[in-house]
């Protein structure tokens with residue numbers, strides 16, 4: 001079953017340019033200049049029910065805009081978008097009950113209420129049955145370890161604690177689609193790990209469709225099977241994550257620890273030194289040259305302490321962006 005069907009979608013923001021100064025303020029009353037920003041360009045996308053889709057891209061690539069379009073917070077300029085058969089920006093009440101939106105940059109819970117009062121209010125708003133509500137609440141507060149914070153006003157919680165409450169609030173009504181825009185901002189790495197684990201669990205148990213944006217690529221890799229890469233509002237990749245990494249993983253990283261004898265070893269030109277400090281030498285090289293270098297190193301020093309790793313995903317994805325920058329500038 002298709003949950004999200006997007007065709008030729010574009011979003012152009014229109015902003016009035018206002019120059020500083022008194023004279024310009026007067027001129028602005030009679031004549032204003034407009035600046036258009038094409039945040040999403042001719043985008044096609046299909047998401048099946050139960051999929052976990054990651055949206056990645058550099059700052060300003062259009063990730064938040066796309067997730068806002070899908071959840072109905074903003075209207076597209078052109079193109080068509082259907083989510084669970086609804087047109088999101090019409091904000092049909094049944095549509096709102098079937099989705100949830102969590103943003104790391106925006107609070108949705110009521111600042112002056114305690115977390116528990118906020119959740120009780122959400123239960124009423126979404127007409128969640130008392131029994132199901134209690135079970136979900138106790139499960140979620142236990143997993144995210146916030147049981148003892150429920151009676152505190154939201155405004156008195158730390159950023160990470162507030163984020164956890166936002167996530168709980170979003171999941172209480174058991175949405176069919178969960179939109180998450182940078183949900184791990186402010187979470188410590190243990191909570192981050194628990195949240196990812198929980199997202200995978202609800203995806204598996206409840207078959208919840210998850211759409212996730214994050215600058216932390218480990219979130220995407222851990223939770224999503226597929227990801228799209230946006231650049232200047234265009235979708236430049238739409239692929240299974242493993243395939244994307246394989247395609248762009250063109251380097252291996254070798255680290256040699258604490259071996260002064262190897263300082264005299266001359267690396268061939270295809271090796272690029274990343275770090276050469278007192279305690280380690282780190283260099284990158286093409287994967288097909290690893291065997292050759294490995295043999296060379298060990299023939300000179302059989303007791304070497306070395307590690308061979310894949311390039312980290314952040315560098316791989318940033319190479320995907322850069323490649324697109326180059327092709328746009330050509």
Ligand SMILES: Nc1ncnc2c1ncn2[C@@H]1O[C@H](COP(=O)(O)OP(=O)(O)OP(=O)(O)O)[C@@H](O)[C@H]1O
Pocket residue numbers: 013014015037038039057058059060061062063064065066
């Ligand atoms: N309300 C708005 N009015 C005008 N331009 C906007 C508005 N919101 C976003 N933009 C512009 O649209 C483009 C896409 O913004 P968007 O927030 O979707 O990017 P993003 O990929 O989420 O970026 P980031 O990673 O920095 O959060 C940017 O150029 C941004 O400046």
